[in-house]
Amino acid sequence: MKYYFIAGERSGDTHAARLLRELKQQDPAADFRYWGGDQMQAEGGELVRHYRELAVMGFWETATSILKFRGYLKECQRDVLAYQPDVLVLVDYGGFNLRMAAWAKEHGIRVFYYISPKIWAWNQSRGEKIKALVDKMFVILPFEEEFYQRFDYRVDYVGNPTADEVADFVPDPNFLTQNGLDPERQIIAVLPGSRKQEIEEMLHEMLAVLPAFQEYQFVVAGVSNLDRAYYQHFERNGIKLVIDQAFNLLSRASAALVTSGTATLETALFDVPQVVCYRTSGLTYAVGKALIKVPYISLVNLIVGREVVPEFIQGKFTARNLLDELKRLLTNKAYVARQRAGYAELRQKMGQPGTARHTAALMVKYLREAQPAAA
Template identity: 45%
Template structure:
């Protein structure tokens, strides 16, 4: 069968690549055409557009790049029409994907969604559009199924793909990792400032402001695959700072603590059992708009899944050197760290076991097969 997959950022590329591998196991004749990244491209098929070409964060950034976004939407529709897939699979990235889904459904394409848009966080009215335009939804957070149930929309909880991505990776030899990356023997504090330039610009300077106050630790920046070192270099003013690109999981596996930009990385850090402080600062206009439409008590996935404050969230004005230093001191305290480990294990139980990609692939393939047989 022919699969057209649309993913929009580094995490979507990771989950998309694992879904593609699982689909290949279900369907020996699987043919892929996709919007994604290097990981999806390594599986096979045709990469149409790399996610690096359309990374826009926040309302203001979207408005400023609206002409480019509309051009990409138009191109995507044309490309789908030429390819004529058996199914279109959307991965997160709601702003772009829901526009394509509306058009695709009107033309009777089969529309499946893997990793739900965060409609539970804001603009819940989008659920009606999802019910109208999406044939099948596969969710990865346990509370999402309950959320959709309240709207009379039946979805499939398949488990979280990060469980697979983390448990299936090769174990890291810490001594070799330190040697290969020119790291000292000091305990490591990982800095995860996000993957988009806007995020990194807002977050990294504040994170690095702590370096001279924690000289007994080695600070290491986790570089995103979408950004070059030359961009990060402009923020680094101290000697006790290292940079490692595209090895975030390896870095987390040997880290003592982490300062993490809100997003998927907060959950990844928790699954590696690393105590963390969650950081978030946006464009002032985007933040004011978000404040008015987001209805959640928390912004980090860790706290949302646990439905209580497990990790401290420093948002906008609270993300400053004084507060960040105080919270970092706290998570380095041994008694506090024990609480983190207990909470993190409970979190992992809530996410279910392994096999999210396989579960989703099996359901997608079977669904399309059944529809073909009933025609």
């Protein structure tokens, strides 16, 4: 069968690549064409556009970006029609992919969606739109199954790829030596996010607590999509930086300060006690607070359905609050035990690993069921 994938971001490239690998096992005749990245390309098939070229799509404010966005849509639509796939597989990336889903529906092209847009957080009415446009939805957060039931829409919970990545991870025994870290001192991991604006808001406050914890090593998880030189003004007073080694860092950490996002889930799956942090501009926060319809910002708390990890957002995100909370995580064993009990509940709710394998099996099953019976 012929599969046309659209993954417009780095994380989508990672998750789609695993799915391509499993689809080749489930469907030996599979043929792939896609918008994606290097990891998908390593699995074979034809790369049409790299996700790096699509970065402009985030800047909706300028007329030039809107024109480019529309141009990419038209280009993608022409290419899909020329390829004539058995299915269009959309991976997250809601702004672009929901438009492609609407277009595909008009043209009678079957649509599968892997990793739902986070419509449960805001603009929940789009559930009806997705129900109308998407033939099969494969979700990676347990509560999304229940969310879509509100719209009388059956979706498949397939597990979580982040849990798979953590389960498959093998720590590097040379991590400490290669990064100049002291094997005798405990590590506090600092995960400030991957976007420059995010890091500017978060990292100075996170590191302001360092003087109260001189016996520990503070290690910042940097990312390679930002120039290492950008982090240099944070590397002071013994603060260490590691690039693209968050899993190795978490496998060694005693506690973590984490910017809200997938990193909160990764930290929990490594069983590391954490404080979740987030701050943005006053205007953005006011707008977000009015629109967002969920009680928590961390995936850990959202999945478990209660507060497992503390969330210091906006005005509560202060060095004083971080200092007090970090002391509790490092000294209060009963408090840490309660957080880790919540982590165990999280793992139970997420289920067994094998997300890509499970998704691939379901996709092939649904496609074969939809094929006309042989005469």
